Amino acid sequence: MRLLSIEDERSTAAYLYKGLTEHGHVVDTAFDGVEGLHLATSGHYDLILLDVGLPGASGWDVLQGIRTQHQTPVFFLSGRDEVEDRVKGLLLGADDYMVKPFAFSELLARIQVVARRRAPMSAPEGLLRVGELEVDTARRRVKRGKQRIDLTTQEFVLLDYLARHVGQVVSRTLIAQNVWDMHFDSDTNVVDVAVRRLRAKVDEPFPEKLIHTVRGVGYVLEHQNA
Structure with a gap:
């Protein structure tokens, strides 16, 4: 899968890039909301990983911008762990919301769920x-x-x-x-x-x-x- 990571914390971005590429994914990285929105709306991605607290434009704004043009699955990866934040992300159209720090194995599992949903089935169900x-x-x-x-x-x-x-x-x-x-x-x-x-x-x-x-x-x- 081709993924876009929009994450301003360089260490977290590097961690995601290393782990995801090691598992066979192609990963582009943006470090602020403006660049992230540009990449998300001008490129083709199978899934977008999005932080909430970003310079330039917040994750909320980036998601709303993406949804005006694309229906690409979006996962929030955020340090904000309040129920209100998780609910807000889902109400804005995110497909998932994971709180930092997160288990990388769980992130991979959730990405695989999206991949299974998007992949063609071997035998059509009609x-x-x-x-x-x-x-x-x-x-x-x-x-x-x-x-x-x-x-x-x-x-x-x-x-x-x-x-x-x-x-x-x-x-x-x-x-x-x-x-x-x-x-x-x-x-x-x-x-x-x-x-x-x-x-x-x-x-x-x-x-x-x-x-x-x-x-x-x-x-x-x-x-x-x-």
């Missing part, structure tokens, strides 16, 4: 269909009618999870565990925000809504006109 919505699990493509819908990695995994449980109500806890591989406090609205973003792409442009809220429980994907 299409998951819900009404006019088609989820191509092999090519990671989504269409509704004749219109192609571009999703982030996180959005695709969320839609794929809902589509594999079509007609079943899935709780916010199960969504959090299966989409992010993490446990979220019930007082946060990370799942709700993620579903809202998915709805904006999958449902809002179309007259029939497929993603439905079950109050107090979670969400269900279903074609109610069937």
